[in-house]
Amino acid sequence: MRTAHPTSKPSLLSRLTGRTHRRTVTTTTTTTTPRTASRRHHRATVAAPAHHHKRRPSIGDKISGALLRLRGSLTHRPGVKAAGARRMHGTDGRGSHRVY
Numbered sequence: 001m002r003t004a005h006p007t008s009k010p011s012l013l014s015r016l017t018g019r020t021h022r023r024t025v026t027t028t029t030t031t032t033t034p035r036t037a038s039r040r041h042h043r044a045t046v047a048a049p050a051h052h053h054k055r056r057p058s059i060g061d062k063i064s065g066a067l068l069r070l071r072g073s074l075t076h077r078p079g080v081k082a083a084g085a086r087r088m089h090g091t092d093g094r095g096s097h098r099v100y
Helices: 012-017 059-074 078-089
Strands: none
Touching: 012 059, 059 078
């Protein structure tokens, strides 16, 4: 029986379907450093940017996005390549514009 190593790369199927649940081990180390030049450059508080709407891409979205990326790479068109990446990652804006 084959057991997965904790740092092993997820399989192609798990990457395509989005089933990548990896456990990470966190270690904490505490170090104290003297604050010599603290608060010298004070910045005004800026509001955080709005949350970017992200949908769950289907398998077809991932495949068509990969083909778009390939087409953009082969034809030297960065915009097409970027559109494919957005389609693969679910950040292309589909489903974010509601019309009632």
